[in-house]
Amino acid sequence: MPGLLRGIARVAVASGTATAVSNRVSRRQAERWAAQGEGAPAYMAEASAPPAAAPAPDPIQQLKELGELRQQGVLTDEEFAAQKAKLLGS
Numbered sequence: 001m002p003g004l005l006r007g008i009a010r011v012a013v014a015s016g017t018a019t020a021v022s023n024r025v026s027r028r029q030a031e032r033w034a035a036q037g038e039g040a041p042a043y044m045a046e047a048s049a050p051p052a053a054a055p056a057p058d059p060i061q062q063l064k065e066l067g068e069l070r071q072q073g074v075l076t077d078e079e080f081a082a083q084k085a086k087l088l089g090s
Contacts, residue, residue: 059087 063084070080 062087 066075066080066083066087069075070077075083
């Protein structure tokens with residue numbers, strides 16, 4: 001059992017050291033690029049850009065879909081009215 005714990009501790013120390021070194025190198029490189037006025041390379045800029053927001057759903061299309069669901073019997077008149085009010089913000 002002590003040998004197993006020693007092995008686990010050794011791996012934890014090695015991985016923690018590797019992570020710290022990697023972070024330090026990344027920080028230094030970013031500082032160098034900033035000092036040179038180049039900014040981050042394109043591959044890093046793309047990775048850090050937030051994802052584009054999904055386009056807002058069209059309320060008219062949603063109302064049409066709700067109407068079709070009501071005609072098919074999937075939604076009751078009360079459920080349709082509630083969803084319609086929710087979509088229209090009333």
